[in-house]
Amino acid sequence: GEDVEQSLFLSVREGDSSVINCTYTDSSSTYLYWYKQEPGAGLQLLTYIFSNMDMKQDQRLTVLLNKKDKHLSLRIADTQTGDSAIYFCAESPGGSQGNLIFGKGTKLSVKP
C-alpha cells in the first residue's frame, strides 16, 4: 500500500546545512509536500514540489525530487535554532480518496 518513510531524528549544529530525506511509494503522486510542526502547534506548510520538477528553491530551503527512486529531500541552509521542529513529508497519491499520506516525521534538533 501507500507509504511514506523518513528517518525519525536529525541533529545538526547551528550554521550547518540540514538534509531531511523521505521516500514514497506512489509514482502517480502529483504533489509532494514538506510541513513543519513547532512544539505545541499544528503543521505549517513549508513548501511543495510538483511531480514534473526536479528541484525547487525558496530562500534557505531546497527541495530535490528523484522520481525514479521516489526520493524527496529537504535541505535547510544555514540552519538556525528556530528551525528546531518536526518535519513531515507528505505525498498526494492518485487513490486514497485524494487524502495526503504523511510520513512519521523527522525531529530536527539544532545545537548552538
Add this chain to the structure above:
Amino acid sequence: EADIYQTPRYLVIGTGKKITLECSQTMGHDKMYWYQQDPGMELHLIHYSYGVNSTEKGDLSSESTVSRIRTEHFPLTLESARPSHTSQYLCASSELGSGGNGYTFGSGTRLTVV
C-alpha cells in the same frame, strides 16, 4: 495568521465525560479532516469530510464521531472519554483537489483524560 481555529487548546477532563472538540475554517474549503497525533509524533487520520453532510472514517479506528452540518464547521465528539483518548487532536482543511496548497492545519487541542 490562522484561518482554521480549534477550541479549546487544552482540555483536562474526567473519565466518562462527553466532550466536543471544535474546529472552524473561514477559507470555504470543502474537505476537512481530524488527525490524532501520538506523543511519538505520528499522525493518524481518524475522520474526514468531502463537504456538508459527508463524513468518512479514516485509517485509524476511533470511538469519536463527527458531523458536518455547515461547510465551515467540523466538530468531533467523544461520548464517554477514557484515558486512552489522551492525545493531541489536529483539525485540517483543504480544497477538493490536493493542489499545491495542501492542507491548512489548526493549532490543535491537547486532550488529557484523567
